[in-house]
Amino acid sequence: MFHPTPALTLRRCSLASRAVLAITTWTIQAAAEDKKPEPPKPPNVIIILADDLGYGDLGCFGHPTIATPNLDRMAREGMxxxxxxxxxxxxxxxxxxxxxGRLPVRTGMTxxxxxxxxxxxxxxxxxxxITIAEALKTKNYATACIGxxxxxxxxxxxxxRHGFDSYYGIPYSNDMKPAVLLRNERAIEDPVDQTTLTDRYTAxxxxxxxxxxxxxxxLYLPHNFPHVPLFASSEFKGKSRRGLYGDVVEELDASVGRILETLRELKIDDHxxxxxxxDNGPWLVKRGEGGSAGLLREGKGSTWEGGMREPAIAWWPGTIPAGRTSAELASMTDLFATIHKLADIELPPDVTLDSLDLSGVLTGKSASPRQSMFYYRGTRLMAARMGAWKAHYLTQSGYGGDAPVPHDPPLLYDLEHDPSEKIDVAKSHPEVIAAMQKLVDEHKATIVPVPSQLE
Amino acid sequence: MFHPTPALTLRRCSLASRAVLAITTWTIQAAAEDKKPEPPKPPNVIIILADDLGYGDLGCFGHPTIATPNLDRMAREGMxxxxxxxxxxxxxxxxxxxxxGRLPVRTGMTxxxxxxxxxxxxxxxxxxxITIAEALKTKNYATACIGxxxxxxxxxxxxxRHGFDSYYGIPYSNDMKPAVLLRNERAIEDPVDQTTLTDRYTAxxxxxxxxxxxxxxxLYLPHNFPHVPLFASSEFKGKSRRGLYGDVVEELDASVGRILETLRELKIDDHxxxxxxxDNGPWLVKRGEGGSAGLLREGKGSTWEGGMREPAIAWWPGTIPAGRTSAELASMTDLFATIHKLADIELPPDVTLDSLDLSGVLTGKSASPRQSMFYYRGTRLMAARMGAWKAHYLTQSGYGGDAPVPHDPPLLYDLEHDPSEKIDVAKSHPEVIAAMQKLVDEHKATIVPVPSQLE
Incomplete structure (x- = not known):
């Protein structure tokens, strides 16, 4: 755990004031109206995570028949x-x-x-x-995990036990028996009624x-859906043009809408x-009960783009500019450093992080500090990305039961020209493959084997 | 040609007044400000057509690296x-x-x-x-075809010779030699400099x-791009993350932005x-120089969804509600009847049309009158759609050189559940196949063979 000294905390608070005043407009406006400026507070943070939602499953990411007006609005108001x-x-x-903020190969969680x-x-x-919740506790955040x-x-x-004041949810996937609902550390419903789960998480x-x-x-809100088995409440069941999968996604969309509406109503949307x-791509072998990766190749389980590239929307009215699309490279591990920055917490020393501060990307002020990405399946590095390039050293379908196929030279794709990974350009770019190999070697040198927690 | 009598025109004008007053707010506001209400005019109409743009090639339809802020804004302000x-x-x-407004099999244009x-x-x-331009001439529209x-x-x-007061453009595709630029009926540039074509069309x-x-x-503005060969002006070449194809689409996007901005500046955006x-799906065999159908199957040339389902955005501030997505079934042939309705022109008698009025869909007031769609390749009916269902009687790749494959029973997909056409459900829905066959038989009975103009 990371415990800063009080003196350090104070110094960082003072830096925070300047940082927040510099990047937000609401603080200045609020101060002008009240005539007595309050010291700026670090922002509230909400992470909403869907389970097995595909890159192509939201209206604002191109799905034709799943209606997601709340997430579409979130995108219009954010990035x-x-x-x-x-x-x-x-x-x-x-x-x-x-x-x-660490690759699973470092934490033993793969x-x-x-x-x-x-x-x-x-x-x-x-x-x-060290979790995001534990870090935020050092700044006196109230913390909850729901889902x-x-x-x-x-x-x-x-x-x-990991920095959350409270917990309400299912501790594993909704297809694992017995699916039991916990409040904090106690089972309160066994088996759980999944039809009302999204609604109850939202409440x-x-x-x-x-x-x-x-x-x-x-608030960390990792929903159980649209992971199969799919359940929707009576209000949403049969509502979507896309069938049950669409009903479930539309119920999640409504949940997001209720949360953003509550923030507006409480007038805390601007902080x-x-x-x-x-969390990962669509579970394609579930056919109609699985989602769509849109134009991306493959889905959950694989290190093709459909397995790991996710729909993502960032929202913070007044700080994140409205209606923007960012094609900057970004990773889920970056939320850790980004939130540290927003809450003005120093990153923990003596921990190998895979996390970069994206606050400049989110405010539209700078390009992404991230220039590389490593695609792991279990402890195997299957592919790597460097700028627009992706090299596959091993390929394997998500749930096809096939063995991994090695590639030497690796398959090489320009993901920004060819997001669907159709055109292997390895032969014409040996210099990229050499640079990628150097990047991979440097990365591998940072990996220290740890016991797996999953075996 | 369709020539209404003056008396008939007058009666329709009077009906138009009520209709326009009922569905728009700008007329009422303008009247209140000026204190002397002018008789409402039928709206200006602009159709902008891209060439070979895929379903997945715009930001607002899910492309990750083609930046289309102007079309995205058009979608936010429209439908x-x-x-x-x-x-x-x-x-x-x-x-x-x-x-x-007629299927090509009726006009000989296939x-x-x-x-x-x-x-x-x-x-x-x-x-x-009868063209849309000829119909609008009966209401004294100024008409131009550019592209x-x-x-x-x-x-x-x-x-x-088809109702347009003027023409400026290339009379066929930009890959057909010699690509010559016409003004009205005269060649003015031979061969044409394609690098500045989008900019000149826009000007x-x-x-x-x-x-x-x-x-x-x-204004009918059918662009020559992003049909290959691709050309972008110096302002756009090398600008996109998606390579030359992206540059070309981003230049089209900027063109749309300039047009909408001009409408705003002239204060005619609200009418x-x-x-x-x-016009059709992406030309996939062109690989990196062709576009993306997003989550849809196949592309240009084929009657899989990727060949014929198009990105579409309707915009008319104050009349078309902002920020909506409509999944109602609609066809390009419907623009004919819809524009007749908007301009209060009666549909021509004695002509077999395949055109339905979508004005209620565009204003968000009603469901689509369209319940069926016929997918032709040449004069062959390859597939048909009835509600959410699509039956393929024949399948063939767009440009693969393969022969058509007949299917009996047809392949059957629920396109709203399964837009990627992956899950054939023919076996479990014989009743749908029977109803579809009846629909197809009825449709075929309306087709009168005509000589082809293309041979």
């Missing part, structure tokens, strides 16, 4: 990120990376034998790991926001940073 | 249509259908031997066909709009209906 990646193509490692944690697993996120944790269901691994979230309206607060994304 | 179809998967028949008109073709759109006509390059087939369009600011006017779409 759509079109090259935003999860750190893994399946649940557990992706979520571990989100909360720690495995080549079992892709994710199961109800019979004994492992989980280690106590030594699917999937980083260990034994008590010592639960959100309440819990709204209660938390209202109770902590004076802020600052951090709340909200980020929406998904 | 995105996500189930809008061209009437053919290639240029000539698609454009013939747009201007006449063929099983040659898909489109070539510089050595002798045929073209017949004088007896790619492709409905016959011999003088008797040019836009100037011509802006001049026409300014000259006819008092309205009503009809101008603008519609943007593409």
């Amino acid at each position: 759509r990120l079109t090259q935003f990646y999860s750190a893994a193509p399946v649940c557990t490692p992706s979520r571990a990376a989100l909360v720690t 495995s080549d034998k079992r892709g994710v944690l199961f109800p019979d697993s004994k492992g989980g996120l280690q106590a030594g790991e 699917k944790w999937h980083l260990g269901h034994l008590p010592q691994y639960l959100p309440t 819990e979230a709204l209660t938390f926001i209202r109770q902590n309206r004076k802020g600052p607060f951090f 709340t940073f909200v980020f929406f994304t998904s | 995105r249509l996500t189930q809008f179809y061209s009437a053919a998967p290639v240029c000539t028949p698609s454009r013939a259908a747009l201007v006449t 063929s099983d031997k040659r898909g489109v008109l070539f510089p050595d073709s002798k045929g073209g759109l017949q004088a007896g066909e 790619k006509w492709h409905l016959g390059h011999l003088p008797q087939y040019l836009p100037t 011509e369009a802006l001049t026409f709009i300014r000259q006819n600011r008092k309205g009503p006017f009809f 101008t209906f603008v519609f943007f779409t593409s």
Whole structure:
């Protein structure tokens, strides 16, 4: 855990004042109206995570028949990120990376034998790991995790042991038996009624926001859907043109709408940073019950783009410019450093992070500091990205049961020209392959083997 | 040609007054400000057609690295249509259908031997066909066609013989030699400099709009791009993350921005209906120089969705509600009847139309009157759509050189659940196949063979 000294905290507060005044307009306006400026507070933070939602499953990312007016509005009022990646193509490692800012291969939260944690697993996120929630606690944030944790269901691994004041949700995937609902560390519904789960998560979230309206607060809201089995409430079942999958996504969309509306109603929208994304790509083998990666190749489980590139929307009225699309390279692991920056917390020393501060990208003031990405499947580095280029050293379908196929030279794609990964240009770009190999070697040298928590 | 009597015109004007007052707010506001209400005019109409642009090639339709801020803004201020179809998967028949509201199989503007008109073709759109421009001339619209006509390059087939006061553009595709630029019926540049073509079309369009600011006017602006060979002006070349294809689309996007900005500046945006779409899907065999159909299957030339479903945006501030997405079924042939309705012109009697009035869809007041769609390749009916269902009787790739494959029973897809046409559900829905067959038989009975103009 990261515990700054009081003196350090104070100094950072003072820096924070200047930083927040420099990048926001609301603070200045509010001060002018009240005539007595309050010291600026660090922003509230809400991360909303969908489960197995595909890159192409939202209206604002091109789906023709799933109606997502609330997420579309969130995008109109904020920023759509079109090259935003999860750190893994399946649940557990992706979520571990989100909360720690570290690749799963560093935290032991991945495995080549079992892709994710199961109800019979004994492992989980280690106590030594620093989560976003723990970091924000040093700035007195109220913190809540509502939804699917999937980083260990034994008590010592639960959100309440990782910086969250409270937890309400299912500790693993909704297809794992028995699906049991926890409040904090106690089972309160077994088996859980999944038809009302999204609605109940939303109600819990709204209660938390209202109770902590004076802020600052951090809400981590990882929904269980649209992971199969799919369930929608009676209000949404049969409503969508896209069938049950669409009903489920439209219920999530409505949940986002209720949250943003509550922020507006409480007049805290201008000091709340909200980020929406998904943990990994669509589960294509589920056919009509799985989503769509849009123009991207493959889906969940694979390191083709469809497995790891996610729809992402950032929203913070007055700070994040409205109606922008950013094609800057960004990773889910970057939320860790970005939130540290927004809350003016120094990054922990003595920890190898894979996290870069994207606050300049979100305010539209600078290009992304991120120039590379590493695509892991389990502990295997399958592919790497450098600028627009992606090299596949190994390819394998998500859930096809095929063995990994090695490529030497690697397959090479220009992802910005060819997002669907159709045109291998390896032969004409040996210099890119050489530079990529150097990047990969440097990256691999930073990896220290750790025991897997998933086996 | 359709020539209403003066008396009939007068009666329709009077009806138009009520209709326009009922559905628009600008008329009432303008009247209140001026204190002397002018009789409402029918709206100006602008149709902007891209050439070979794919369903997935705009930011607001999900492309990650083509920046289309102007079309995205047009969508935010207007309506995105996500189930809008061209009437053919290639240029000539698609454009013939747009201007006449009739399937190409009725006008002879299609063929099983040659898909489109070539510089050595002798045929073209017949004088007896009624175009949107001719209809609007009965209401004293100023009319201009600027861009790619492709409905016959011999003088008797040019836009100037089909209701357009003026023409400026290339009469066929930009890959057909010699690519020559016409003004009205005279060659003015041979060969044409294609690098400045989009810019020059735009300049011509802006001049026409300014000259006819008092309205009503009809501008048909079918661009030559992003059809290959691709050319961008020096301002746009190298600008896009997507390479030359992206540069070309971004230049088209800027052109749309200049047009909408001019309408705002002239304060005629609130009585101008603008519609943007593409003639057919992306030319996939051109690889990096062709576009993307997004999540749709196949592209140009084929009757899979990628060949005929188009990105479409309708814009008319104050009349078309802002920021809406409509998944109502709509066809390019419907522009004919819709524009007749907007300009209060009766549809021509004694002509078999394939055109339905979508004005209720565009104002958000009603569901689409269209419940079916017929997918032709040449004169062959390959597939049909009934509600959400699509049956493929014959399938064939766009440019793969393969022979058509017959299907009995047809392949059946639920396009609203499965827009990517992955899950054939024919076996479980014999009743849909029976109903579809009845629909197809009824449709086929309306087709009267006519000589092809393309052979």
